[in-house]
Amino acid sequence: MNPILDSRHKARPSTRQEHRPADDTRAGPPGWVARAARRGLRAALARITWGRLTLIDGDDRFCVGADTGPAATITVHDSAFYADVALGGSVGAGEAYMAGRWSVDDLVAVVRILVRNREGMQGLEGGP
Numbered sequence: 001m002n003p004i005l006d007s008r009h010k011a012r013p014s015t016r017q018e019h020r021p022a023d024d025t026r027a028g029p030p031g032w033v034a035r036a037a038r039r040g041l042r043a044a045l046a047r048i049t050w051g052r053l054t055l056i057d058g059d060d061r062f063c064v065g066a067d068t069g070p071a072a073t074i075t076v077h078d079s080a081f082y083a084d085v086a087l088g089g090s091v092g093a094g095e096a097y098m099a100g101r102w103s104v105d106d107l108v109a110v111v112r113i114l115v116r117n118r119e120g121m122q123g124l125e126g127g128p
Contacts, residue, residue, distance in 0.1 A: 034079040037086035051113035069116065070109035076102050090114075 042062060045053060051069035055062040057076040065071075076082075077100060084096035096102055104110050 031079075034082050037082035038079070040086055041082055048113060048117045050116045051109070053110065053113060065113065070106065070112055072104055072106040072109040072113065074102055074104045074110065078102075 038057075042055070042064075045055065045062075045064045048065040050066060052063065052065035052067065052071040054071070054073040055064075055076065056073060057079075078096075081093075081096045081101040084092040084101065086092075088095065093102075097104075097107075
């Protein structure tokens with residue numbers, strides 16, 4: 001008799017842990033990872049010499065750059081954004097943007113600022 005069709009057959013509870021896909025936003029990285037990635041990103045952004053970026057994360061506001069060139073404000077909605085950028089560079093930032101982990105008032109200005117200051121941003125593309 002086929003055990004799947006047999007009404008007396010009872011499924012055993014799974015002992016496997018739930019697998020979450022990599023893009024699951026229910027849980028971000030551990031707190032220490034996000035904090036370390038945040039410090040690293042801020043250190044890289046502090047080297048901006050053309051354009052101005054403002055990074056808003058909750059009640060915290062971090063401004064870098066100069067009054068020359070464009071200005072943009074980045075708002076962080078999920079601390080996983082920092083690990084995404086630290087581990088994935090510009091690709092990680094793009095994926096985090098699509099996932100809604102951050103938003104910006106002028107995306108073109110952010111790209112222009114980062115490209116113009118690319119020498120100071122080299123460490124962001126390295127990943128782990």
